[in-house]
Amino acid sequence: MNSQQDARTVLHLFTEIAIVEHLLRNRYDRSSPAGMTTGQFGVLSHFIRNGRAEEKMALLAWAFQDSDDYMAEKVASLVQRGLLSTRPADSDPADLIVSITDRGRAAHAEALEAIAPEIEQLLEGIPMEDIKTSLKVVQDIRRTLDNLPDR
Numbered sequence: 001m002n003s004q005q006d007a008r009t010v011l012h013l014f015t016e017i018a019i020v021e022h023l024l025r026n027r028y029d030r031s032s033p034a035g036m037t038t039g040q041f042g043v044l045s046h047f048i049r050n051g052r053a054e055e056k057m058a059l060l061a062w063a064f065q066d067s068d069d070y071m072a073e074k075v076a077s078l079v080q081r082g083l084l085s086t087r088p089a090d091s092d093p094a095d096l097i098v099s100i101t102d103r104g105r106a107a108h109a110e111a112l113e114a115i116a117p118e119i120e121q122l123l124e125g126i127p128m129e130d131i132k133t134s135l136k137v138v139q140d141i142r143r144t145l146d147n148l149p150d151r
Contacts, residue, residue: 047100
């Protein structure tokens, strides 16, 4: 960073991102569209966003930077509700293949539909070009975090 002002600006950006994440998580968890927590919704979103029907449990844990046990708990809660299914991996029966079900896709779509009016209200008055620019910056930060050597 070139200056103390730059460092303060970056810290302010990360603080704002953390505050927005916290406020959105709390709002979502309170209203619980489709009865899911943000963590559960995030797992379904991972499948939808990546266009994959299945993923190894270990790769899910890595993608979310969760412990294997914590991811297993999240997945088990979604399996219990019929939103995901699991089976042993052919290459390693100790690992599980996690698949999104049609019911999981429907629950994800239902949750998005339920929160759409609130999202529209939150973004009202913010030009779409500003949102696109913000998205690009946040994606660049996330990609850098994904590729840091300590992962």
